[in-house]
Amino acid sequence: MQIDPSHPRFKSLKIREKLVWGIKKGLTHPAGLLAHGRGEAFDYLLGEKTHDFAKKAIEAAGAYLISAKNPIISVNGNTSALCPNELVGLAKLLNCKIEVNLFHYSKKRVVIIENYLSRVDSKVILRSNKSSKIIFPDIASWRKIMLKEGIASADVVFVPLEDGDRAEALIRLGKKVITVDLNPLSRTAQTATVTIIDNLIRLLPLLIKKIKKLKMVDADNLKSLTINYNNKTCLNNSLKLISDRLKKSG
Numbered sequence: 001m002q003i004d005p006s007h008p009r010f011k012s013l014k015i016r017e018k019l020v021w022g023i024k025k026g027l028t029h030p031a032g033l034l035a036h037g038r039g040e041a042f043d044y045l046l047g048e049k050t051h052d053f054a055k056k057a058i059e060a061a062g063a064y065l066i067s068a069k070n071p072i073i074s075v076n077g078n079t080s081a082l083c084p085n086e087l088v089g090l091a092k093l094l095n096c097k098i099e100v101n102l103f104h105y106s107k108k109r110v111v112i113i114e115n116y117l118s119r120v121d122s123k124v125i126l127r128s129n130k131s132s133k134i135i136f137p138d139i140a141s142w143r144k145i146m147l148k149e150g151i152a153s154a155d156v157v158f159v160p161l162e163d164g165d166r167a168e169a170l171i172r173l174g175k176k177v178i179t180v181d182l183n184p185l186s187r188t189a190q191t192a193t194v195t196i197i198d199n200l201i202r203l204l205p206l207l208i209k210k211i212k213k214l215k216m217v218d219a220d221n222l223k224s225l226t227i228n229y230n231n232k233t234c235l236n237n238s239l240k241l242i243s244d245r246l247k248k249s250g
């Protein structure tokens, strides 16, 4: 569909179109539209802006990812369709791999996503057929599949749009979980080590920029950025902002 750039919701409509395109290409599952809709509703309440609590979380996320021994980026159908270049750019910057992990799993869709991201740069894609699979205990969904050389051996997992139960399982395994979620009330947001309450599309370029800067910071200062970060405070600040905005418009 041709969207008129003068439409007041142009940006948001373009993103929707991209996901519809992702479904046609077999990258995105139709249920991804519902997940996106939930995100859009919260983005509306947040005023579609990157707030200070998100900037704080981006800084902590950057510090965790740079300090990690073995970071990994976990992607799904929505994130791959929306931000392929930024996800690959982030992996290159961190010198780490991207692993496809799906709630609505099919081998076919995993390969379609791997191929799609490989078109940007194949070197950063961890191919599911080239790494042995490990099944997470206690996870009811297909997100239980993890690759031995990927999520299974990672110490820090960057996973935008995660599911609550897997976030909890990753934490139980002793991993640090960096997530992106517009909903501060989701189980994922409440469980993660660092929750960036922002739209993935807005924040990825900011995270990349921040990591480039943090690469110049020494290990001790990176450590203090992670130690001094308080995820609960960021979540509370985001809820307060939403509540203040609602009160003002009431």
Ligand code: ATP
Residues within 6 Å of the ligand: 034, 035, 036, 037, 038, 039, 040, 042, 161, 162, 163, 164, 165, 180, 181, 182, 183, 186, 187, 188, 189, 198, 199, 200, 201
């Ligand atoms: P949980 O399992 O953590 O309780 P959930 O079941 O509420 O989460 P899911 O349907 O599993 O949510 O995943 C969708 C989540 O992703 C939603 O919380 C939504 O806010 C978020 N989301 C969707 N699109 C974006 C986006 N572009 N940027 C950031 N977050 C997004």
Ligand code: MG
Residues within 6 Å of the ligand: 162, 163, 164
């Ligand atoms: Mg969920």
